[in-house]
Amino acid sequence: MGKTTEEKALEIAQLLEDGKGTDVKVLDVSELNSWTDFFVICTVTSSTMQQGLAKQVKDYVKANDMEIHVTNRKAPDGDDWNLIDIGPVVVHLMSAAAREFYDLEKLWHAGKVLR
Numbered sequence: 001m002g003k004t005t006e007e008k009a010l011e012i013a014q015l016l017e018d019g020k021g022t023d024v025k026v027l028d029v030s031e032l033n034s035w036t037d038f039f040v041i042c043t044v045t046s047s048t049m050q051q052g053l054a055k056q057v058k059d060y061v062k063a064n065d066m067e068i069h070v071t072n073r074k075a076p077d078g079d080d081w082n083l084i085d086i087g088p089v090v091v092h093l094m095s096a097a098a099r100e101f102y103d104l105e106k107l108w109h110a111g112k113v114l115r
Helices: 005-018 047-063 096-102
Strands: 022-028 038-044 081-085 089-095
Touching: 005 022, 005 038, 005 047, 005 089, 038 047, 038 096, 047 081, 047 089, 089 096
Parallel strands: 038 089
Antiparallel strands: 022 038, 081 089
């Protein structure tokens, strides 16, 4: 039997933590919207770290029969926030400043924190 979406979200969180991402959180937002079930939020300290962690997430996605949905953004991707949409899991790689400014945990406070 395959892994549940929750197990995959938690494995992605562990992958980010192993890659030295900090303050990694998994939020269950499945009851709050119709477009995703889990947010994985991670603070990164540099664009190099962000790119490395994004590559690890993409490798995990390929290895686990998941698919990345291309996001259309009006502004070019900056170093502050890299969003990786995997459908039922959305990964947010954020600088400390962006994480504090956008405060997704507060915005989605009704979500259940899984880690």
